[in-house]
Amino acid sequence: MASYSTNEFKAGLKVMLDNDPCAIIENEFVKPGKGQAFNRVKIRNLKTGRVIERTFKSGDSLEGADVVDVAMQYLYNDGEFRHFMVPDTFEQYQCDEKAVGEASKWLKDQDSCTVTLWNDAPLSVSPANFVELAIVETDPGVRGDTSGGGGKPATLETGAVVRVPLFVQQGEVIKVDTRTGEYISRVKE
């Protein structure tokens, strides 16, 4: 992999830091008028998801990380691994729960998602921003209530629990924003 100097650091660049693949979020040039120049960098560890701040002397460099986002289709869960496929090539990847992380509660068989690969091995999984899932359990709503206030918990077919308006019923399919975990709307079959 190529290495990148601090002046090439920009949001989205994938680099190796402390032997882990990381993504740069923000790069601030800090220089006292009469002193050494530094780059104060906000960086996300792609393995742990943790964001840290790290300072570099301007001109220092980091090795690039072979990290790519690939659109895949979720196939199934064999109990130990979840399996994904690249639709164009039919190439399959298996991910353990650690790599799937939070995405697991939004993944339904056949759904599209993004798998981040590091050196061709799955690092993390991101669900689509919006998913459509059926409600498997929720309390019966109060008749005629169409207000947005209040709401009630609803368990979805993937196990996720989302707050929905009172008029939404068990068995209905709803659209959810996976970034916030919020109910968006009912989906007409």
Place this chain on the structure above:
Amino acid sequence: MPNVWQPTCSMDMLRLRAQILDEIRRFFSARTVLEVETPILGHSSGTDPQLDFFTTEYGTPPLQRTLFLQTSPEFAMKRLLAAGSGSIYQIGKAFRNGESGRFHNPEFTLLEWYRVGFALPQLMDEIAELMAALFNGRRALNPAQRFSYQTIFQHYTGLNPLEFSYQDYCAYAGDNHIPEAVSICGQDHGLWLDFIFSHKVQPHIGENAVCMVYGYPACQSSLARINEHNALITDRVEVFIDGIELGNGYYELIHAEEQGIRFDKEAAVRQQRNRPATVKDKHLIAALEAGLPECSGMAIGMDRLLMVLANTASIDDVLNFPIHRA
């Protein structure tokens, strides 16, 4: 990308800049400080090991010479002082290669002035007066503050900046989420001070006020005079507002010999760091030999001053065409 031909600043900002330039000129005119212009393009450059310069080729081969775009007008202005100009000021462009960011543009505007007969305290008075005049009616600031470097550094870090204790500095870095400082700074006291000051002190100082920090440690003297009562500090001042560094000033070094020694030191550091070599300014040394009057000088970044006046987040908000659109 649409509209990249457009300026990044607003039309109001163009007007604010014009007003501020006008007020600065009136401020100095009322004090009979003479406005001057000095060359931007010169045969030599500053030796500051922290600054990278631009060069350009003058003429066509075989009669070609390398010229330098000035990183500050300091040397030329000192030659004027030595020639008997009296107090002078200049508003002009300066160029520093590789400096680009939220607070930096490689081409920027400097206000630089020299006051014959002023020592550091009088210079600080004048800085406070100038700032008061420029902020008046635009942004209400708290009264100006003055702290010694040692006081402010110790206040925010508990460390003594004048005495280098490798162990204390390393322990501080470990406890304050900057462990990388240890490998970056090593045994270099000046580098430690740059690192800790810029990360842990500067962001907190000058909150809605002009904050002047004076008495920089001797290892950060640059072209300032060593303090006559305390050899550990220099008569150098830096000005901050809202944690943003606006400028730097000195009670100027006037001894040609001492100046020559510092140039050689800086040139050696440049070589050690594999920075491009500079051409030592013989004219400046000659001017100092002829005699620079006792004076103090100050440089203020005009673009950052406008940022602070208008409370903007980025230097792009006050420049019409920053480097990526220039």
